[in-house]
Amino acid sequence: MLREGQVRIPSGCAISGIIQKQGKPEINGQQIVDSIAVMHDRSNGLGGGFAGYGIYPEYADSYALHIFYDDFSARQETEAYLDRYFDIVNLSRIPVRKNKNIVDEPMIWRYFVNPVFTKIQEDKGEIDEEKFIVEMVFYVNAAIDGAYIFSSGKNMGIFKAVGFPEDVGDFYKLEEYNGYLWTAHGRYPTNTPGWWGGAHPFGLLDYSVVHNGEISSYDANRRFIEMFDYKCTLLTDTEVITYIIDYLNRKQGFDFKTIADIIAAPFWEEIDRMPADEAQKYKILRNTFASLLITGPFSIICGYKGGLFALNDRLKLRSMVVGEKDDVVYIASEESAIRVICPDVENVWAPQGGEPIIVEVNGEAK
Amino acid sequence: MGINYIYPPFEIHRDPNRCIKCRVCERQCSNKCHVYDEELDVMKADESGCVDCQRCVSLCPTRALRIVPTENKFKKNYNWQQETIENIYRQAETGGALLSSMGNPRELPVYWDKMLINASQVTNPSIDPLREPMETRVFLGKKPNELKIDAKGNIVSELSPQIELDLPIMFSAMSYGSISANAHKALARAATDLGICYNTGEGGLARELYPYGPNTIVQVASGRFGVHTDYLMAGAGIEIKMGQGAKPGIGGHLPGKKIGEAVSRTRMIPEGSDAISPAPHHDIYSIEDLRQLIFSLKEATNYEKPVIVKIAAVHNVSAIASGIARSGADIIAIDGFRGGTGAAPTRIRDNVGIPIELALAAVDQRLRDEKIRNEVSIVVGGSIRNSADIVKAIALGADAVYIGTAALMALGCHLCRHCQSGLCNWGIATQREDLVKRLNPDIGTAHLVNLLHAWDHEIKEIMGGMGINSIESLKGNRLMLRGVGLSDRELDILGIKHAGE
Numbered sequence: 045m046l047r048e049g050q051v052r053i054p055s056g057c058a059i060s061g062i063i064q065k066q067g068k069p070e071i072n073g074q075q076i077v078d079s080i081a082v083m084h085d086r087s088n089g090l091g092g093g094f095a096g097y098g099i100y101p102e103y104a105d106s107y108a109l110h111i112f113y114d115d116f117s118a119r120q121e122t123e124a125y126l127d128r129y130f131d132i133v134n135l136s137r138i139p140v141r142k143n144k145n146i147v148d149e150p151m152i153w154r155y156f157v158n159p160v161f162t163k164i165q166e167d168k169g170e171i172d173e174e175k176f177i178v179e180m181v182f183y184v185n186a187a188i189d190g191a192y193i194f195s196s197g198k199n200m201g202i203f204k205a206v207g208f209p210e211d212v213g214d215f216y217k218l219e220e221y222n223g224y225l226w227t228a229h230g231r232y233p234t235n236t237p238g239w240w241g242g243a244h245p246f247g248l249l250d251y252s253v254v255h256n257g258e259i260s261s262y263d264a265n266r267r268f269i270e271m272f273d274y275k276c277t278l279l280t281d282t283e284v285i286t287y288i289i290d291y292l293n294r295k296q297g298f299d300f301k302t303i304a305d306i307i308a309a310p311f312w313e314e315i316d317r318m319p320a321d322e323a324q325k326y327k328i329l330r331n332t333f334a335s336l337l338i339t340g341p342f343s344i345i346c347g348y349k350g351g352l353f354a355l356n357d358r359l360k361l362r363s364m365v366v367g368e369k370d371d372v373v374y375i376a377s378e379e380s381a382i383r384v385i386c387p388d389v390e391n392v393w394a395p396q397g398g399e400p401i402i403v404e405v406n407g408e409a410k
Numbered sequence: 411m412g413i414n415y416i417y418p419p420f421e422i423h424r425d426p427n428r429c430i431k432c433r434v435c436e437r438q439c440s441n442k443c444h445v446y447d448e449e450l451d452v453m454k455a456d457e458s459g460c461v462d463c464q465r466c467v468s469l470c471p472t473r474a475l476r477i478v479p480t481e482n483k484f485k486k487n488y489n490w491q492q493e494t495i496e497n498i499y500r501q502a503e504t505g506g507a508l509l510s511s512m513g514n515p516r517e518l519p520v521y522w523d524k525m526l527i528n529a530s531q532v533t534n535p536s537i538d539p540l541r542e543p544m545e546t547r548v549f550l551g552k553k554p555n556e557l558k559i560d561a562k563g564n565i566v567s568e569l570s571p572q573i574e575l576d577l578p579i580m581f582s583a584m585s586y587g588s589i590s591a592n593a594h595k596a597l598a599r600a601a602t603d604l605g606i607c608y609n610t611g612e613g614g615l616a617r618e619l620y621p622y623g624p625n626t627i628v629q630v631a632s633g634r635f636g637v638h639t640d641y642l643m644a645g646a647g648i649e650i651k652m653g654q655g656a657k658p659g660i661g662g663h664l665p666g667k668k669i670g671e672a673v674s675r676t677r678m679i680p681e682g683s684d685a686i687s688p689a690p691h692h693d694i695y696s697i698e699d700l701r702q703l704i705f706s707l708k709e710a711t712n713y714e715k716p717v718i719v720k721i722a723a724v725h726n727v728s729a730i731a732s733g734i735a736r737s738g739a740d741i742i743a744i745d746g747f748r749g750g751t752g753a754a755p756t757r758i759r760d761n762v763g764i765p766i767e768l769a770l771a772a773v774d775q776r777l778r779d780e781k782i783r784n785e786v787s788i789v790v791g792g793s794i795r796n797s798a799d800i801v802k803a804i805a806l807g808a809d810a811v812y813i814g815t816a817a818l819m820a821l822g823c824h825l826c827r828h829c830q831s832g833l834c835n836w837g838i839a840t841q842r843e844d845l846v847k848r849l850n851p852d853i854g855t856a857h858l859v860n861l862l863h864a865w866d867h868e869i870k871e872i873m874g875g876m877g878i879n880s881i882e883s884l885k886g887n888r889l890m891l892r893g894v895g896l897s898d899r900e901l902d903i904l905g906i907k908h909a910g911e
Contacts, residue, residue, distance in 0.1 A: 311545065
């Protein structure tokens with residue numbers, strides 16, 4: 045069977061997210077595991093994963109690279125490459141516990157690294173730090189056989205595997221981590237993936253995306269975003285959505301409200317009814333970024349260092365529920381996934397199609 | 411009188427039991443095929459001029475007429491076919507190059523018919539076009555690579571001029587001179603009603619059609635007929651015609667007998683003189699010369715009009731397109747080898763040029779590989795025959811399509827392919843006043859509008875079926891297509907997978 049990247053594997057799923065609005069890393073990893081466990085039937089056991097933010101306070105200023113290795117030589121090659129450009133502050137296997145439902149695990153390693161600018165400038169000249177990290181990740185994933193970097197942000201990390209999400213959470217011992225933002229994903233793909241790297245969330249720098257749905261616009265989006273130095277190697281919806289968000293937020297400098305206006309743009313009949321100035325702005329956005337319109341169904345939660353961004357497609361073809369209690373915001377595919385961890389949650393509501401949920405952390409979280 | 415080697419290709423069969431001798435066929439046939447014999451009180455037919463335009467058949471009130479291909483043929487020979495032999499006789503007799511009209515009729519692959527479209531099922535819902543918005547609006551023009559937004563959230567970047575279309579379809583260039591004034595009127599009015607554009611072709615723009623300017627693309631061809639400042643400012647965009655799919659590499663020739671008073675005025679040439687469009691533009695001998703013309707036109711129109719460059723689909727179309735995309739053009743129009751024409755040398759029409767499906771796939775991929783796909787929009791034609799072709803073209807990467815032959819058919823054309831004679835019985839490809847009168851612009855407009863409304867409806871149904879509700883999500887979405895009966899090379903060039911994969 046072909047794996048992600050060799051063939052396109054569509055899937056349906058479950059997603060959940062929790063964010064502490066002050067940026068205080070008080071949410072234990074077990075919470076998000078309990079939340080997604082309740083949506084067991086939305087997955088088929090072929091993928092599960094989590095993203096946690098604020099989980100590495102001792103190494104908050106270093107990039108935390110999470111890497112899968114198929115074999116020892118992949119690890120050697122990768123570490124030699126990292127040594128060229130980075131100061132490796134700490135490295136270790138990611139601690140796991142044996143779970144009978146998680147099998148065929150690759151080697152899973154974690155490195156806290158700082159780019160050494162003098163070494164980079166020698167080789168590559170003046171360079172933007174984040175651009176360099178992205179290029180490094182693309183290089184390792186494409187050129188080094190058997191190595192796959194699946195998390196590359198600061199003070200955040202993605203944990204994923206082939207299995208039900210509650211088993212994945214148990215496997216990675218997520219109860220030992222505390223963060224201010226967690227997202228989770230349970231996968232129901234329609235081919236059999238053989239591969240841990242294909243599970244979700246998909247991450248690049250501090251952007252992580254969990255996605256429920258299957259986008260019809262995939263190839264139109266992919267063939268456009270690849271013009272801007274992104275390589276869609278996994279052929280998954282989540283990958284292309286993450287690249288689109290990275291492109292619009294980091295490279296174009298748009299805020300998340302504008303990003304929602306681009307990827308879930310209002311219909312022309314709505315734009316034609318707007319006042320002239322506003323209509324003109326939406327017209328220009330829709331015309332310029334026509335190929336970044338994402339035609340659904342989709343329900344996404346994107347975590348980033350500044351907070352959380354959640355969105356449904358314009359026709360609201362996937363579910364999404366939001367609730368809040370005591371400075372913590374909960375978002376999930378089902379209300380039950382929120383109630384199981386916060387039984388007295390307040391203000392439960394469902395956003396409209398195309399209406400973004402943006403929760404920014406104030407306070408010192410980065 | 412020499413030996414007549416060419417037997418008339420068509421026979422006119424009249425059912426005497428049905429014929430009521432109303433003489434409509436006699437009045438309608440400009441090739442003088444029907445005549446009423448007073449003495450014998452019977453209709454007679456002379457098949458020697460018949461071109462099978464179906465005018466008499468369509469108008470006969472009792473359907474008494476049938477035009478059939480003659481059974482009188484040379485001995486069957488796979489290599490030396492009937493027409494091949496007849497063409498040698500013609501050339502031996504006249505010493506002239508063969509001339510033909512309309513698009514390549516030969517049996518060569520039609521790739522549209524070898525591509526199949528996806529539909530959503532189970533993992534992704536289809537969308538109901540009757541209940542949900544289904545958007546087919548497109549903008550043609552150069553797109554910026556970044557947008558600057560000020561503190562208040564307003565966009566401060568300037569966008570290049572765009573052409574806004576309610577449907578991704580435009581009427582292709584057909585010159586006034588090759589087709590009649592009534593045909594042009596119908597195209598102009600229909601384009602305005604539909605919110606799209608039609609193209610003047612290289613014959614200039616008649617004054618009375620200036621009010622339709624916002625829905626007009628004015629063409630600047632190698633003969634520069636009718637080109638003056640008002641003309642350039644009149645349209646929604648300017649098209650530089652570098653080539654045409656039906657006759658790549660050669661120019662055009664409108665015989666003097668078709669240049670009457672009105673045509674002469676619109677083209678700005680003397681009445682009765684031949685209108686010859688030279689092969690290259692004689693001020694464009696290289697890509698940098700094209701860039702110079704593009705900017706001359708933009709200067710002359712104050713940078714208010716997008717500039718389209720129309721090329722024929724030839725072997726190195728990708729490289730040419732890449733050059734054009736970097737030359738300041740806003741839109742590239744590619745015309746495939748099946749494109750129509752008023753008149754072209756037969757051998758060139760039948761043997762020169764490549765299929766538009768392959769050209770489009772190659773150009774779209776090349777521009778994306780070079781990261782310059784945003785510099786231009788792509789419009790394709792030659793030939794687009796129905797709404798499924800349009801969906802496939804957009805999925806391959808086109809922004810919009812041009813239709814020529816299909817539009818003329820909506821006006822009544824029966825593809826008899828004798829436009830070069832100027833005796834079009836349907837009033838389309840002629841300048842003879844008595845014939846032109848037969849094409850009623852009101853009815854013509856209504857037919858064009860009907861055709862495109864029908865296609866729009868079909869496009870929306872197909873889009874909804876594949877779970878797409880905005881045409882921009884279909885553009886370049888190659889995964890929505892699969893090939894059947896195509897070789898690996900063909901699949902590779904089209905950039906699509908085989909059905910079953």
